[in-house]
Amino acid sequence: GEEVAQTPKHLVRGEGQKAKLYCAPIKGHSYVFWYQQVLKNEFKFLISFQNENVFDETGMPKERFSAKCLPNSPCSLEIQATKLEDSAVYFCASRQGGNQPQHFGDGTRLSIL
Amino acid sequence: KQEVTQIPAALSVPEGENLVLNCSFTDSAIYNLQWFRQDPGKGLTSLLLIQSSQREQTSGRLNASLDKSSGRSTLYIAASQPGDSATYLCAVGGSYGQNFVFGPGTRLSVLP
Numbered sequence: 299g300e301e302v303a304q305t306p307k308h309l310v311r312g313e314g315q316k317a318k319l320y321c322a323p324i325k326g327h328s329y330v331f332w333y334q335q336v337l338k339n340e341f342k343f344l345i346s347f348q349n350e351n352v353f354d355e356t357g358m359p360k361e362r363f364s365a366k367c368l369p370n371s372p373c374s375l376e377i378q379a380t381k382l383e384d385s386a387v388y389f390c391a392s393r394q395g396g397n398q399p400q401h402f403g404d405g406t407r408l409s410i411l
Numbered sequence: 412k413q414e415v416t417q418i419p420a421a422l423s424v425p426e427g428e429n430l431v432l433n434c435s436f437t438d439s440a441i442y443n444l445q446w447f448r449q450d451p452g453k454g455l456t457s458l459l460l461i462q463s464s465q466r467e468q469t470s471g472r473l474n475a476s477l478d479k480s481s482g483r484s485t486l487y488i489a490a491s492q493p494g495d496s497a498t499y500l501c502a503v504g505g506s507y508g509q510n511f512v513f514g515p516g517t518r519l520s521v522l523p
Contacts, residue, residue, distance in 0.1 A: 302454075331510050341500075341513040354510060389454055396507030397462060399445055402455040 300324060302403035304390050305372075310409045311380050319406045320372040323392030329353065330373050331393075331400065332365060336386040344388075347373065377408075385410045413438045415503055415514035423520040424491055432486040432517045434501035439479050442504045445511065446475050446486050448497040455500065458486070491521045 303322040311317045323330045332344040343357040347367040358365070362380075367373040377384055387405040414437045424430055434444070443462045447455040459468045459475040461484070467476040474487040484501055498518045502511035 304454075329508055333510075333513075340515050341502075341511075343510040343512070346508070346510050348508060353508060357510075391455075396504075396509070397443060399457045399460040400455075400502075400511065401457060402447070404454040 302390055302392050302401050303372075304388075304403035304406050306406060307404065308407045308409070310411060312411050313382060314379055317377045317380050317384070317408055317410075319375045319388050319390075319408070321374070321390030321392075321403060322372045323390070324394075324401055327392035327394050327401075329393045329396070330367050331391040332373075332375050333389045333391065334386045335389060335405070336383075341389070344375070380408075380410045382410050384408060413441075413503055413505060413512045415501060415512050417499075417501060417514040417517050419517060420515070421518040421520075423522060425522050426491060426493060428491050428521075429487070429489050430491055430519075432488070432499050432501075432519070434484040434486070434514055436482045436484075436503045436512075438505070439482050440505070441479060442506050442509065444475075444477055444484050444504070445502045446473075446484075447500045447502065449500060449516070450497050458499075488519075491519075493521050493523050495519060495521050 330347045333341045345355045346353040362378045365375045389405045391400040391402045445460045446458040461477045472489040498516040500516045502513045
């Protein structure tokens with residue numbers, strides 16, 4: 299597709315439950331990024347992929363967060379045992395090459411109750 | 412560690428004014444810089460991407476400049492319109508393929 303598609307738009311989970319978010323990057327884009335935006339504050343980088351390989355995961359809270367980008371499937375970000383502070387909007391972005399612009403999806407708003 | 416700041420944090424102008432948004436970064440060894448706008452409840456819309464070897468980029472009423480040595484970029488908006496009201500973010504890329512480091516944004520309101 300021509301847009302980065304994120305699903306669902308809004309996800310509500312009780313504290314301790316699992317949450318899984320999906321991202322379909324623009325076709326032909328090699329790089330996928332996940333960012334977290336808490337309360338309209340700054341974007342925090344989580345993880346990036348080059349095709350199906352992890353490129354940079356320095357931003358990932360490794361205990362509960364995991365992500366995958368498998369061939370012919372949407373990329374996913376999974377949070378185990380969610381906490382209240384995980385409530386945020388999670389954005390996915392993709393780019394064709396390292397010197398190309400990043401294109402963002404509309405985000406998934408995760409609410410932990 | 413790269414840090415990005417944006418001034419002002421918020422700006423309110425009457426329609427028709429020309430305005431400048433500022434972005435500063437601490438590490439001048441950047442690969443590129445991208446300006447975005449974010450509308451409430453939405454993702455980021457890419458405005459302009461400047462490579463480290465470039466001095467400026469233009470798109471319509473928007474002009475972005477880059478001065479790597481001083482760690483600064485500006486976004487110039489000509490003849491502002493109410494539809495320009497949004498939060499504007501600058502993001503700095505450190506190397507090929509690397510993620511961006513974002514500034515906190517400037518919230519712009521253009522009054523009719």
